Amino acid sequence: MTTMHDETEPVDVSDPRLTRFDIVKEGARRDEIEIVTYESQFHGTDSKAEKRVARNIALLFLLAGAAGLAFLGFYIWWPWEFELGDTLSDYYTPLLGISLAIALFGIGFAILAWAKKLLPHEVSIQQRHNGGSPAEQQTITGQTMLFVGEELGQGVQRRPLLKGAIAVGLAPLGLAVAAPLIGGLIENPHKDDPPFMFSTGYNPAHNGGKPVRLTREDGSPIRPDDVSTGGQMTVFPGIPGGATNEWADSPTLLIHLRPDDAALTRANANADPRNKDSMWGDYVAYSKICTHAGCPASLYEQQTNRLLCPCHQSQFLITRNAQPIFGPATRRLPMLPLTVDDEGFFVAVRDYKDTVGPDFWERP
Amino acid sequence: MKRRKVDLAQAPVTFAKGVDERYKAATPLRGLLNKVFPDHWSFLLGEIALFSFIILLLTGTFLTLFFDPSMKEVVYDGAYPALRGVPMSAAYESTLRLSFEVRGGLFLRQMHHWAALLFVAAIVVHMARIFFTGAFRKPREANWAIGVLLFLLGFLAGFTGYSLPDDGLSGTGLRIASAIMLSIPVAGTWISASIFGGEFPGHLIIGRFYIAHVLLIPAALLALISIHVGLVFVQKHTQWPGPGRTNTNVVGERMFPRYALKQGGFFMAVFGTVALMAGLFQINPIWLFGPYRASEVSSASQPDWYVMFMDGLVRLMPNWQIYIPIGEGYSIPPLFWPAVVGLGALTTIPMFYPWIEARRTKDKSIHNLLQRPRDNPERTGIGAMAFTFFIVATLSGGNDVIADKFHISLNAMTWAGRIGLLIGPPLAYFISVRICLGLQQHDRQVLAHGVETGIIRRLPNGQFIEVHQPLGPVDDHGHPIPLEYGGWVVPKKMNRVGALAPAIKGFFFPVEKPAEAPVSPGMPPVTAAEEREEITSGR
Numbered sequence: 039m040t041t042m043h044d045e046t047e048p049v050d051v052s053d054p055r056l057t058r059f060d061i062v063k064e065g066a067r068r069d070e071i072e073i074v075t076y077e078s079q080f081h082g083t084d085s086k087a088e089k090r091v092a093r094n095i096a097l098l099f100l101l102a103g104a105a106g107l108a109f110l111g112f113y114i115w116w117p118w119e120f121e122l123g124d125t126l127s128d129y130y131t132p133l134l135g136i137s138l139a140i141a142l143f144g145i146g147f148a149i150l151a152w153a154k155k156l157l158p159h160e161v162s163i164q165q166r167h168n169g170g171s172p173a174e175q176q177t178i179t180g181q182t183m184l185f186v187g188e189e190l191g192q193g194v195q196r197r198p199l200l201k202g203a204i205a206v207g208l209a210p211l212g213l214a215v216a217a218p219l220i221g222g223l224i225e226n227p228h229k230d231d232p233p234f235m236f237s238t239g240y241n242p243a244h245n246g247g248k249p250v251r252l253t254r255e256d257g258s259p260i261r262p263d264d265v266s267t268g269g270q271m272t273v274f275p276g277i278p279g280g281a282t283n284e285w286a287d288s289p290t291l292l293i294h295l296r297p298d299d300a301a302l303t304r305a306n307a308n309a310d311p312r313n314k315d316s317m318w319g320d321y322v323a324y325s326k327i328c329t330h331a332g333c334p335a336s337l338y339e340q341q342t343n344r345l346l347c348p349c350h351q352s353q354f355l356i357t358r359n360a361q362p363i364f365g366p367a368t369r370r371l372p373m374l375p376l377t378v379d380d381e382g383f384f385v386a387v388r389d390y391k392d393t394v395g396p397d398f399w400e401r402p
Numbered sequence: 403m404k405r406r407k408v409d410l411a412q413a414p415v416t417f418a419k420g421v422d423e424r425y426k427a428a429t430p431l432r433g434l435l436n437k438v439f440p441d442h443w444s445f446l447l448g449e450i451a452l453f454s455f456i457i458l459l460l461t462g463t464f465l466t467l468f469f470d471p472s473m474k475e476v477v478y479d480g481a482y483p484a485l486r487g488v489p490m491s492a493a494y495e496s497t498l499r500l501s502f503e504v505r506g507g508l509f510l511r512q513m514h515h516w517a518a519l520l521f522v523a524a525i526v527v528h529m530a531r532i533f534f535t536g537a538f539r540k541p542r543e544a545n546w547a548i549g550v551l552l553f554l555l556g557f558l559a560g561f562t563g564y565s566l567p568d569d570g571l572s573g574t575g576l577r578i579a580s581a582i583m584l585s586i587p588v589a590g591t592w593i594s595a596s597i598f599g600g601e602f603p604g605h606l607i608i609g610r611f612y613i614a615h616v617l618l619i620p621a622a623l624l625a626l627i628s629i630h631v632g633l634v635f636v637q638k639h640t641q642w643p644g645p646g647r648t649n650t651n652v653v654g655e656r657m658f659p660r661y662a663l664k665q666g667g668f669f670m671a672v673f674g675t676v677a678l679m680a681g682l683f684q685i686n687p688i689w690l691f692g693p694y695r696a697s698e699v700s701s702a703s704q705p706d707w708y709v710m711f712m713d714g715l716v717r718l719m720p721n722w723q724i725y726i727p728i729g730e731g732y733s734i735p736p737l738f739w740p741a742v743v744g745l746g747a748l749t750t751i752p753m754f755y756p757w758i759e760a761r762r763t764k765d766k767s768i769h770n771l772l773q774r775p776r777d778n779p780e781r782t783g784i785g786a787m788a789f790t791f792f793i794v795a796t797l798s799g800g801n802d803v804i805a806d807k808f809h810i811s812l813n814a815m816t817w818a819g820r821i822g823l824l825i826g827p828p829l830a831y832f833i834s835v836r837i838c839l840g841l842q843q844h845d846r847q848v849l850a851h852g853v854e855t856g857i858i859r860r861l862p863n864g865q866f867i868e869v870h871q872p873l874g875p876v877d878d879h880g881h882p883i884p885l886e887y888g889g890w891v892v893p894k895k896m897n898r899v900g901a902l903a904p905a906i907k908g909f910f911f912p913v914e915k916p917a918e919a920p921v922s923p924g925m926p927p928v929t930a931a932e933e934r935e936e937i938t939s940g941r
Contacts, residue, residue, distance in 0.1 A: 068432075069432065069436045071656065073656075074646075113506060118506070119503070133681070136682070139678035142670045142673045145667075146668070146671035147667065149664075149666050153660050153667060161654075161655075162653070165651050166770065168650060168770070225592075225595040226595070235601075283573075286601070287602075331716070333578065334698060350717045351717060351802060351812055351813075352721075364816070365816070366719045367721055396581035396735065397585065397735035398584040399586070399591065400732060402731050
């Protein structure tokens with residue numbers, strides 16, 4: 039089978055007796071293709087079956103046209119502007135999708151049916167040539183490349199001055215090209231004092247040296263009575279923009295514990311040198327930013343006194359200095375030292391002692 | 403004056419001649435028109451990815467005309483009442499405007515997102531096809547590596563696109579991305595600060611991701627896809643074994659007219675599917691998530707499906723932190739292992755698989771014929787192992803949703819994932835290798851003894867035997883001469899060798915139909931022997 043095309047003689051394409059298909063076959067032969075079968079799928083011309091297929095394909099095209107018109111109609115005339123409640127505009131996108139899909143499926147299936155049912159069946163065999171070029175060609179090209187290399191290489195070898203000069207000349211140029219592309223991007227994370235990884239909006243430095251109040255999202259300060267027993271509230275540093283993403287590490291969870299939980303929490307906190315005396319009454323404040331990947335660890339399980347981070351399910355035990363007790367987090371949530379100022383509002387005694395947010399290399 | 407006669411019928415000929423005189427196009431054009439492609443449904447999986455990519459370019463260009471990649475804070479005052487008066491970034495605001503106040507904007511946005519999901523899904527399924535059939539073997543190793551790179555680029559394109567609307571979900575994704583960068587030893591804080599332009603989230607990241615998403619990554623994708631498809635053209639497509647098919651030929655159809663027409667129809671069908679999904683299935687309803695705020699997250703925060711495996715690995719990783727007690731002390735957080743080392747390894751090691759396999763089997767020959775997965779049990783086992791790993795990791799990426807919906811303990815889901823990730827893959831390897839060997843054995847059994855007919859014959863001595871229908875010639879005693887395995891489907895039922903007429907006729911195909919050779923039409927794989935031995939019934 040593989041040698042079949044060699045047996046046939048080349049055809050003179052100017053021969054007027056040849057049909058067009060003969061010339062096509064000759065072209066295929068020159069491309070090393072043997073057209074084994076190319077036969078109509080129907081018996082005879084104008085058969086009933088052929089007419090039926092043609093009719094179906096025409097129908098699909100017409101369906102596509104109708105659906106395309108419907109799409110245009112919906113697009114132009116269907117009410118599309120958003121309104122609340124159950125309105126016709128709710129159906130705008132579905133109608134666009136359905137009508138466009140019908141139009142595209144119509145065209146697609148019409149073309150597929152045409153190709154699969156109407157066009158003759160075909161089996162062709164094309165030769166492929168595995169492996170590389172002829173050995174002679176490989177030799178010639180290889181020698182040419184070696185020649186080029188030698189011309190340049192010998193030149194350098196004979197003139198050692200060039201060798202050094204090229205290295206010394208090209209290396210700085212490469213760096214000079216790369217430097218402005220990359221250099222502008224580089225930011226020193228340690229340039230602020232204190233570096234931003236180690237400080238939050240509760241740092242008194244952001245409030246003119248005064249302790250920072252705990253505020254709601256709208257900036258209003260919080261009295262102890264505002265949080266009921268067993269309740270919790272997300273609080274932000276009371277500085278300009280303190281509740282915005284400018285201070286993405288500052289969101290804090292203020293929890294008013296039940297008395298017996300509070301006693302346990304206080305005992306555990308006071309036993310820890312870094313969290314000692316950080317609670318105020320039965321209130322405790324933990325950073326809301328998970329020490330694993332930085333999501334807000336915001337699911338407060340009141341009954342078990344756990345905080346759960348919904349991103350990767352790290353769980354922290356509130357009564358035990360927010361130690362992680364399950365999941366991928368390794369480090370406890372930092373505790374914000376709390377007190378109440380002269381006017382009776384919560385303030386942070388100072389910034390978090392521990393680093394807030396996900397861990398990194400140089401965290402001491 | 404004599405009127406100059408213009409022969410309209412000759413105009414195309416004159417034009418074509420003119421073109422050829424200038425560009426010498428006739429011979430290469432004929433080669434292109436004549437190029438033979440083998441045909442099999444599994445060769446079209448890559449096309450789905452290609453067509454999705456075209457849809458992505460079209461819809462994505464439309465989206466850029468309305469999207470404002472800026473993190474400047476604005477106050478919403480648009481058509482969606484629930485968010486009026488809420489401060490948000492211009493990026494989020496413009497995405498809301500695109501969804502509510504641009505005619506057909508939501509439709510095209512959803513089309514873009516669905517096409518993106520389909521793009522990556524098609525890449526994964528296409529890669530599975532290439533892997534399990536050994537299509538990556540010499541001479542196509544480099545094209546496999548390019549394909550793996552394309553997956554990685556698709557992953558990055560998806561992640562950057564997911565981040566752009568700056569809604570609650572995408573901001574959470576960015577936060578995790580920043581944490582992943584921070585986890586890199588030594589340079590972590592520098593990398594994160596450099597990419598975000600300072601502290602997270604900064605004001606630059608949306609603009610930077612935007613240019614990566616609409617220019618850098620698509621340009622790289624376009625270049626690599628061109629090389630990928632170009633290499634398929636130059637090296638010619640692989641084919642299944644079958645009658646007349648050898649390692650040195652391609653059996654199929656010429657590109658024109660039939661093959662190209664089918665491709666066009668298929669493109670329209672893919673396009674239609676994406677349009678239907680975009681119209682009917684809501685995706686990423688950002689107005690429900692609200693603008694990104696560092697203090698807010700909802701439960702069941704899920705990334706797009708192709709990022710879920712990584713999220714799952716991050717969830718399953720035990721909290722092992724490495725402390726280095728030098729100076730003030732340094733640490734490597736557990737996030738580093740699944741997210742940086744894991745993703746790096748999972749996208750680079752597979753790239754080298756063709757060379758690893760060739761080295762192991764000391765196989766230096768050229769392969770243009772595909773292998774059925776059963777014929778290389780070891781490779782199939784490795785593939786099953788990889789997919790089991792991927793599936794366990796992906797399911798773990800949604801383990802909170804599973805725990806919630808099926809009332810399972812969340813911690814139990816995490817432990818099931820941890821254990822499943824360790825014992826699932828080896829188990830999958832063992833099972834799939836056994837299945838492959840069993841299938842091989844059965845193929846050879848049928849080739850040696852023939853097809854089971856279901857007819858039981860009682861011999862004069864009282865013994866019962868089942869009558870087998872030989873698939874080929876028989877020897878003097880009527881025993882079949884064993885046939886050699888050809889690497890393709892062996893008929894195993896009498897219906898498949900034409901013993902019974904199709905049971906059902908009508909709209910659906912008959913239930914049993916002779917196994918089609920992997921060539922489209924015309925060539926039955928097993929020509930039923932003319933002088934087939936009559937089955938003597940046991941009556």
